[in-house]
Amino acid sequence: MDAADAPAWIVLGRSPHGVTAILLDEVAAERARVTLTVDSLAGWVADAESAHAPRWVWNDTPRWYADLLAAGVRVARCHDLRLCHAILRDSALIASAGDLRDAVEWDAAPHAQEHAVPALFELDGAASGRLTLPEGPEDSLAEFARQRAAIAGSRDPGRLRLLTAAESAGALVAAEMRAAGLPWDAAEHDRILVATLGERPLAGGQPALLAAAAARVRDALGDPGASLDSQPKLLRALHRVGVLVESTNRWELAEQRHPVIEPLLEYKKLSRLLSANGWTWLGEWVADGRFRPVYIPGGVVTGRWASSGGGALQLPRQLREAVRADPGWRLVVADVAQLEPRVLAAMSGDTALAAAARGRDLYAGIVESGAVASRQEAKIAILGAMYGATTGESGRLVPRLRRAYPRAMGLVDEAARTGEDGGTVSTWLGRTSPSPSSDWSALQSRATEAEASGADETRARRRARDRGRFTRNFVVQGTAAEWALAWLADLRTRLAGMPAVDAAHAAPRSGPVFADRPHLAFFLHDEVIVHTPEEHAEAAAQAVEDAATAAGRLLFGGFPLDFRLDVRIAETALKD
Known part of the structure; x- marks a missing residue:
């Protein structure tokens, strides 16, 4: 193949006899097809990458790239159809995404996903279904054509091209970091666990230092049989000694004054280390000096x-x-x-906030501007503005930021109002927030009816504010x-x-x-x-x-x- 016919894109798909590679030119017109065996794929990809440096188009990066990396093959660029489908299907920059929404098979969950993925604030928006992602070359070619058409017809093709390219590059990075691993000293990890928790116990037992912390908690509760790992039972035990908390959240506990608080916080910290990164984790996730x-x-x-x-x-x-x-x-x-406050300054065009950040700690810069008196106040105020805190210190300090940085604060305030009204917001490059759920909409509608109760109205306002906090932060966190x-x-x-x-x-x-x-x-x-x-x-x-x-x-x-x-x-x- 001469330089004039060099492929700009190569679509890979599974076929009954192995793998089909479809070579496309710069405008994605088909130029050739190559049928490959699974065993010959890595060598062929390496040769094509070296000769033409195309952008590889595939259904899901982990399905293809992990085996290539294991064979010693790195690619420079790709277009991940699954990831890009999720962005384009919902982007407000695309006037009509009906073709993408109809292709529900591309809403399949990630190949490597084994557990539920958290959503920001656990708010509205359905998780990806357990669909089977299409693997055939014709399926991938058709989805690629849909995505190119959607971007070309959007209100800002440049931003969406940049976003889909960045998302796909991220998929390559994720696969590469898993392949290379994070260097990990298992002996040092064991030493830290022993020093922090005590010697590794026999099956079913607790390390000595964790058990000692548990004993101190039970002594302070006056209940030698208190269950510390069941939140409902622990809450009842705390209530019996006058610690009237609604949860065992560390921040809520830290506000209380009682002899049980210090040992309980210590117990929770040690227990978390054992369960999340203890010896079981070490044996499962660290091998040959790498955490992958x-x-x-x-x-x-x-x-x-x-x-x-x-x-x-x-x-x-x-x-x-x-x-x-x-x-x-x-x-x-x-x-x-x-990072997030700096991004907020850039996307809002707030030169005053940018000046506070230039070449220094942003919070110190806010103090120097005279908006607040201390670095701690600056941090509380900025985080309150981005996350919608309206009470306590945040509620007192955020109005000062509105006066000092009206463009930045105006951007997040407007995003919050949009969310409260049931609208969607978008990041700088065009990723769009989920629409409110049908339950949310029904609750808001019910609160406007003549027979609505005060409780209905209160619930609707609370849910609207929750959604406003979500959209307020979505634009900043997503752009970051x-x-x-x-x-x-x-x-x-x-x-x-x-x-x-x-x-x-x-x-x-x-x-x-x-x-x-x-x-x-x-x-x-x-x-x-x-x-x-x-x-x-x-x-x-x-x-x-x-x-x-x-x-x-x-x-x-x-x-x-x-x-x-x-x-x-x-x-x-x-x-x-």
Whole structure:
């Protein structure tokens, strides 16, 4: 195939005899078809990637890419039909998405999903059904055509093309991080557990330090048989001693004054560590010096990632010392300071809030502006504005922000009003919030009827405010997720372009693609960890910062805002 006929897109689909590859030109017109055996697929993809660097079109990235990575094949770009279908089907930028909504088979759940994925605030919106995702080449080709037509006919094709490209790049990153794994020292993890919980008990027993904390709780309750792991029973025991809480939430308990509170909080912390990341977790999720969680890109309605196994998105601080680079390698650990408030400044065009953030801690900048008196007040006020807190300190401080930063506050206030009225809102690139459920709409309708009771009206107002808080944060959290995807995609490309190290300095446990070069090993909303040969550590750290700057330009053009990073090079991921 000469350069003029080089494919811009290659659609892969399963066929009765193996795999069919459909080669498309720049306008997605078919040029050729190739029939491949499963065994020959990896070699053929490697050759096509090297010769033409096409964008690979497939139904679901984990179904295709995991085997390619295991065979030592990396691809630069893809179009994930399942992920992009979910975005385009619901985007308010698309005037008519009927064809996409009719293709319900593309609403299937992620291939690797094993557990329910949480939705923001657990509000309205149905979870993906357990449908079977189409795998045939004609199915994928037809869905690709529907998606291209929907984008081309949308009100802003450029934004949707950027969003679908970023979402698909995120799918590649997720698969690659699972393949490479996060370097993990199992012996150090065991040491931390023993020091924190006590020696590992026999089956059915409790570690000594956890058992001691439980005994202190029961002593303070005056009930040696109190059940500490059943919330209803624990609440009754707390009520009997005058601790009149409605839940055993840590924040609610911390507001109480009673001898039981300190040991109970300690017990809950230790119990959580044992159940979420104890010895059972260590045996199940860490093997050959690597933790390989299952990431679910787009698993939350805002576009944030979720995880389907391993709890990657709840990695506790006390275990970060077990995250250790291989010998001769280093970790580049980077997180973004106040990502969501910075994104809010950019998407609202609020130059005053951007100035408060430029080159410094955003909360300190708000204090310097005179809007509030302390950094803690600034943090409470910003979080209250983004999450809709209307009482206590937030209720007192948010009006000050409205006066100081009217454009930023106006954007989230308008998003809240839209949600309360039953409308939908969209992120910067066009991901749109779910519509309210039929139950929500029925409740609002019932409250307007002549025979509605006061209780009906109160419930309707409460649910409307809940939805307003959801939409208020959706636009900010979702746009921050888009910025993070752009950051990941750009960083991934920069790392892939760095020179490989020789075999003597390789890290073979990272797999055939990543054993000899810097690579992404972990991502959590606003934080990345890069595993890199020591000789490339400084360059990898610079790549992290350069990618953040590039992501800001890509989404927000020349708006005067920086995305301030805390970047460090270390042997472990433990923060200072």
